[in-house]
Amino acid sequence: xxxxxxxxxxxxxxxxxxxxxxxxxxxxxxxxxxxxxxxxxxxxxxxxxxxxxxxxxxxxxxxxxxxxxxxxxxxxxxxxxxxxxxxxxxxxxxxxxxxxxxxxxxxxxxxxxxxxxxxxxxxxxxxxxxxxxxxxxxxxxxxxxxxxxxxxxxxxxxxxxxxxxxxxxxxxxxxxxxxxxxxxxxxxxxxxxxxxxxxxxxxxxxxxxxxxxxxxxxxxxxxxxxxxxxxxxxxxxxxxxxxxxxxxxxxxxxxxxxxxxxxxxxxxxxxxxxxxxxxxxxxxxxxxxxxxxxxxxxxxxxxxx
Amino acid sequence: xxxxxxxxxxxxxxxxxxxxxxxxxxxxxxxxxxxxxxxxxxxxxxxxxxxxxxxxxxxxxxxxxxxxxxxxxxxxxxxxxxxxxxxxxxxxxxxxxxxxxxxxxxxxxxxxxxxxxxxxxxxxxxxxxxxxxxxxxxxxxxxxxxxxxxxxxxxxxxxxxxxxxxxxxxxxxxxxxxxxxxxxxxxxxxxxxxxxxxxxxxxxxxxxxxxxxxxxxxxxxxxxxxxxxxxxxxxxxxxxxxxxxxxxxxxxxxxxxxxxxxxxxxxxxxxxxxxxxxxxxxxxxxxxxxxxxxxxxxxxxxxxxx
Numbered sequence: 001x002x003x004x005x006x007x008x009x010x011x012x013x014x015x016x017x018x019x020x021x022x023x024x025x026x027x028x029x030x031x032x033x034x035x036x037x038x039x040x041x042x043x044x045x046x047x048x049x050x051x052x053x054x055x056x057x058x059x060x061x062x063x064x065x066x067x068x069x070x071x072x073x074x075x076x077x078x079x080x081x082x083x084x085x086x087x088x089x090x091x092x093x094x095x096x097x098x099x100x101x102x103x104x105x106x107x108x109x110x111x112x113x114x115x116x117x118x119x120x121x122x123x124x125x126x127x128x129x130x131x132x133x134x135x136x137x138x139x140x141x142x143x144x145x146x147x148x149x150x151x152x153x154x155x156x157x158x159x160x161x162x163x164x165x166x167x168x169x170x171x172x173x174x175x176x177x178x179x180x181x182x183x184x185x186x187x188x189x190x191x192x193x194x195x196x197x198x199x200x201x202x203x204x205x206x207x208x209x210x211x212x213x214x215x216x217x218x219x220x221x222x223x224x225x226x227x228x229x230x231x232x233x234x235x236x237x238x239x240x241x242x243x244x245x246x247x248x249x250x251x252x253x254x255x256x257x258x259x260x261x262x263x264x265x266x267x268x269x270x271x272x273x274x275x276x277x278x279x280x281x282x283x284x285x286x287x288x289x290x291x292x293x294x295x296x297x298x299x300x301x302x303x304x305x
Numbered sequence: 306x307x308x309x310x311x312x313x314x315x316x317x318x319x320x321x322x323x324x325x326x327x328x329x330x331x332x333x334x335x336x337x338x339x340x341x342x343x344x345x346x347x348x349x350x351x352x353x354x355x356x357x358x359x360x361x362x363x364x365x366x367x368x369x370x371x372x373x374x375x376x377x378x379x380x381x382x383x384x385x386x387x388x389x390x391x392x393x394x395x396x397x398x399x400x401x402x403x404x405x406x407x408x409x410x411x412x413x414x415x416x417x418x419x420x421x422x423x424x425x426x427x428x429x430x431x432x433x434x435x436x437x438x439x440x441x442x443x444x445x446x447x448x449x450x451x452x453x454x455x456x457x458x459x460x461x462x463x464x465x466x467x468x469x470x471x472x473x474x475x476x477x478x479x480x481x482x483x484x485x486x487x488x489x490x491x492x493x494x495x496x497x498x499x500x501x502x503x504x505x506x507x508x509x510x511x512x513x514x515x516x517x518x519x520x521x522x523x524x525x526x527x528x529x530x531x532x533x534x535x536x537x538x539x540x541x542x543x544x545x546x547x548x549x550x551x552x553x554x555x556x557x558x559x560x561x562x563x564x565x566x567x568x569x570x571x572x573x574x575x576x577x578x579x580x581x582x583x584x585x586x587x588x589x590x591x592x593x594x595x596x597x598x599x600x601x602x603x604x605x606x607x608x609x610x611x
Contacts, residue, residue, distance in 0.1 A: 015421070015483075017456045017489065018414060018418060018455065018456035020410075020411065020414055021411075022380055022455075025376050028406070028407060028408075031406050031407075117392060118392075121391060122389065123392050125388075125390050126384070127407060128354075128356060129354050129379060131380045131407075131408065131409055
């Protein structure tokens with residue numbers, strides 16, 4: 001600038017290239033994960049989109065708080081040794097099983113945010129023209145959805161467990177059941193996120209995806225429950241186990257029941273032997289891997305420029 | 306070596322051969338890739354981005370091989386697709402910033418560059434509104450902004466003027482000119498319209514059915530015809546007087562509107578024009594070389610054009 005330039009003038013300094021250090025692909029992936037996780041809870045999105053995730057999160061806290069309150073109350077009344085007469089107070093995995101409608105709604109409402117929008121607007125094309133690989137993009141999105149699902153179930157479970165720890169109950173039993181349930185919730189989060197992501201990517205319309213996920217999960221859940229009910233009455237174990245394969249909730253319930261020698265969430269959900277436990281592990285893998293395969297295939301295809 | 310080079314590049318799909326032994330070099334500056342729809346332009350872009358493995362041949366972009374160093378190449382490439390790709394419920398400011406971060410810019414740099422780049426493309430007031438309500442011209446600007454926000458070394462623009470009205474198209478072309486010449490980002494821009502790019506691009510590459518048809522500097526293509534256009538100032542009919550005087554001295558001349566196009570075979574002809582105009586006491590307002598337009602060039606060479 002020349003000396004004659006008066007002070008206080010705004011200069012258009014024109015275009016400046018970026019000369020700083022660019023972040024690694026891993027850092028880019030991490031930032032996509034964090035942003036996706038925030039979007040699962042409506043953070044950084046419109047006010048309207050915060051309603052559903054936080055409503056479900058709040059509703060899921062209610063039963064856990066009731067159970068925790070019950071534990072503390074029984075403790076006060078020195079009735080803790082009879083706690084199991086009042087409620088299945090140590091059956092932690094019963095919690096996601098009995099609240100499966102809420103969890104399904106959460107998965108159904110949030111999966112399209114991460115998987116349908118980018119395909120519908122074809123924004124994936126812009127992601128794929130950037131450093132992150134196509135697989136990494138999908139894995140990060142899936143990880144974010146699974147984390148969100150895990151969090152909304154694991155937080156109430158942990159509150160419940162914390163209440164149990166402060167009460168005069170069998171701490172060893174509670175700890176064992178709690179840890180098994182946490183593993184089960186993690187498995188369930190993976191199964192639900194991959195499945196709902198796959199449905200979202202196939203439908204690409206948010207409204208349709210929400211309905212399709214809820215219908216698919218609730219319908220299979222209803223069918224599995226009635227098949228298991230009938231099998232229970234008829235005393236047909238094999239039929240009961242085969243039925244359980246067709247819904248992520250029963251697959252996860254049977255798997256952790258068998259693997260960690262846990263009570264099942266319901267009488268009609270039978271405790272599997274080691275053979276069937278392996279079968280349910282394979283089923284869990286098939287649910288997740290099959291959904292992920294369709295999701296990857298579908299996203300790559302829809303993104304062809 | 307240019308910013309992007311291909312050697313014998315072939316892309317065979319199950320039923321179509323999109324690229325057929327294509328060898329070309331995209332030099333620094335602004336390069337127009339011209340071809341009809343289906344000529345292989347988009348396939349070429351996908352290969353340059355490292356999203357498609359070519360059946361045969363080699364490719365280098367910014368000195369790297371996108372088939373093995375895809376992520377490194379894409380960090381330094383910008384891409385503006387032909388189709389609509391913007392989410393309707395997000396503002397340009399949020400979206401462009403997110404895309405900057407997805408290209409590896411730290412958050413603070415991404416924020417700063419987003420606001421700079423949106424200003425450069427001319428999206429100032431609207432940038433906090435959801436993009437669903439944008440006009441086609443504004444959407445194209447937002448698409449361009451996300452393609453250059455991460456300070457790429459080469460930006461690939463796929464039919465950026467598609468669907469724009471003449472005014473918005475001129476704005477877009479001017480913007481592309483600034484990106485290539487003022488911002489120092491090399492640009493590869495595709496189009497199926499030949500004439501549209503000739504004022505903006507430095508180089509022209511023409512491909513047809515996956516093969517290279519021509520690759521030349523724009524100035525070489527639109528070389529001078531050897532004719533000049535003259536315009537004189539004087540009483541009505543002055544142009545005809547001059548034209549006749551030129552013809553009388555054995556110089557080929559013909560009227561073009563109220564101007565005269567003169568075939569210049571020797572430099573002396575220019576002196577003659579000056580002297581004739583001066584002798585008659587007229588003003589010589591224009592003495593301009595006549596260039597071929599790209600379209601004429603390709604019409605002559607039998608090239609394919611849309």
